[in-house]
Amino acid sequence: LSEFKLKIETLLADPVLAERVRFTGHVPNVDEYLRAADICVLASDREGLPNSILEAMSSRTAVLTTRYRGLSPEIGRPGHEFVLCERDAESIAIALNELLSDSARIKELAEAGHRYVHENMDLDRSIDAYAAIYRELAGLRA
Numbered sequence: 001l002s003e004f005k006l007k008i009e010t011l012l013a014d015p016v017l018a019e020r021v022r023f024t025g026h027v028p029n030v031d032e033y034l035r036a037a038d039i040c041v042l043a044s045d046r047e048g049l050p051n052s053i054l055e056a057m058s059s060r061t062a063v064l065t066t067r068y069r070g071l072s073p074e075i076g077r078p079g080h081e082f083v084l085c086e087r088d089a090e091s092i093a094i095a096l097n098e099l100l101s102d103s104a105r106i107k108e109l110a111e112a113g114h115r116y117v118h119e120n121m122d123l124d125r126s127i128d129a130y131a132a133i134y135r136e137l138a139g140l141r142a
Helices: 002-011 015-021 029-037 053-057 089-100 101-119 122-136
Strands: 039-040 062-066 083-085
Touching: 029 053, 039 053, 039 089, 039 122, 053 062, 053 101, 062 101, 083 089, 089 101
Parallel strands: 039 062, 062 083
Antiparallel strands: none
């Protein structure tokens, strides 16, 4: 992490970049930050069900994520509710440039992601899914 921090600090020595990047630390109002963003990017190597993606979708923020170990269909369909690309700087840059040049596509993804989360990830459905798993593990029928 120290090497990464040094790279970021070096990049932010550029006054143009320094004006555009803020490291806020902990904030209690994450939803406000998500709603202010155009795109949420998750460039992870390994995840389970990433809440950050679901929170962004719920806030009507378009999502770009990289392929990661544990990628689940539970977050929607690539190309419909979010954009999926390879986890390397060039692929991420290309995907971001494509999105940033197409505001209609950003809005389309934001709305589709929002709809997906609200139709598929509500509390009652989640509780029912956990209950079904526990019943299956216990060898019980629904």
